[in-house]
Amino acid sequence: MSYIVQKWNKFKFVLHPSEFEIVFFGLEYFIAITNRRVPIDYKIEDKTSIFQQYELYYNNLTSGRERKEEERKSDIYTQITDNPKYIDYEIFESEENNQLKKFKRAIQREPVINISPFSLTVDEKKNQLRVNIFDGTGNSNIGLEFSYPKEIWQNGKALTTENLTTYKLYVELIKRIKKNARKAKAIRNGDTSSPDFWISERSLPEVNTNFGLKENSILLK
Numbered sequence: 001m002s003y004i005v006q007k008w009n010k011f012k013f014v015l016h017p018s019e020f021e022i023v024f025f026g027l028e029y030f031i032a033i034t035n036r037r038v039p040i041d042y043k044i045e046d047k048t049s050i051f052q053q054y055e056l057y058y059n060n061l062t063s064g065r066e067r068k069e070e071e072r073k074s075d076i077y078t079q080i081t082d083n084p085k086y087i088d089y090e091i092f093e094s095e096e097n098n099q100l101k102k103f104k105r106a107i108q109r110e111p112v113i114n115i116s117p118f119s120l121t122v123d124e125k126k127n128q129l130r131v132n133i134f135d136g137t138g139n140s141n142i143g144l145e146f147s148y149p150k151e152i153w154q155n156g157k158a159l160t161t162e163n164l165t166t167y168k169l170y171v172e173l174i175k176r177i178k179k180n181a182r183k184a185k186a187i188r189n190g191d192t193s194s195p196d197f198w199i200s201e202r203s204l205p206e207v208n209t210n211f212g213l214k215e216n217s218i219l220l221k
Contacts, residue, residue: 002109003154011174012118012131012197013181014143017055018198023176024051029169032081034106040091042104045085050076052114054144057117064209072138079112082169086110111149111161113170120186120195122216129186129218131147133196139211143197146173157207169200185221192221 017024019061024047024108031046053101060067083194120142122128135141148170149161161167181198199207199220207213208220 002107003149003152003159005111005149005151006158007150007155008147009150009170010145010147012143012145013176013177014184014197014199014203015177015180016200016206017051017053017058019180019202020054020058021181023173027169028082029080030082030084032079032084032087032106032112033057034079034087034108034112035077036102037092037094037105038089040102040104042089043083044087050078050080053078057141058203058206062206062209064211064214066211067138067221075117075138075141076115076144077117078115080115081089081110081112082166085129086166087112094129104181110164111152111166113166113173114145114147116145116147118143118145118197120197120213120218122188122218127189129188129193129195135212136211139215142207142210142213143199174190187219187221188217 030044031045031050053076057076060071060074086109088107089102090107091102093100093102116133119140121130121132121134121135121140123130133145148167152159152161178198181200182204184195184197184199186193186195
């Protein structure tokens with residue numbers, strides 16, 4: 001990575017899988033693996049795998065039952081860019097089974113949009129709902145977070161990202177999600193709160209079957 005993130009833009013949401021795919025329709029984007037090593041022949045060309053991944057993730061979290069360990073592997077951790085030229089890959093060697101194997105790792109010239117799960121949990125000490133990006137059990141995961149740097153440190157100075165094309169893609173994605181969703185409301189023990197995420201009407205009844213929500217007596221409205 002050729003920069004350091006100073007501040008973040010973050011947006012959490014829950015959509016039905018069919019709504020999630022429509023959000024990307026007609027946009028220029030690529031799914032880019034930057035958070036782990038990749039095969040030597042890897043190229044940034046994928047545009048569709050995230051839709052199947054999200055459907056599997058969504059079906060797991062709306063199954064109504066406790067998620068098994070292997071089902072947690074459906075949690076999505078990936079990145080999106082509008083231009084593969086913003087990401088370079090360097091070759092390195094790693095010894096495995098007494099053999100040297102070649103892989104590639106990413107060098108980001110400009111920021112990517114990060115995609116990760118988020119969860120809705122209960123802070124028992126404060127008797128408050130908390131929106132977190134990590135839940136060790138995976139049972140309270142209910143949606144996704146898009147994050148993109150708001151300010152970066154690069155070449156010895158702080159820079160805002162608002163003029164970068166990937167930021168404009170991030171803004172357009174959020175705009176489209178909001179057209180299909182609204183701010184969430186949650187009821188627990190008779191108290192109503194507004195946790196910081198958006199949810200679509202279509203996904204609402206299915207998400208309310210989530211094991212973590214039922215376990216914590218949370219009803220989304």
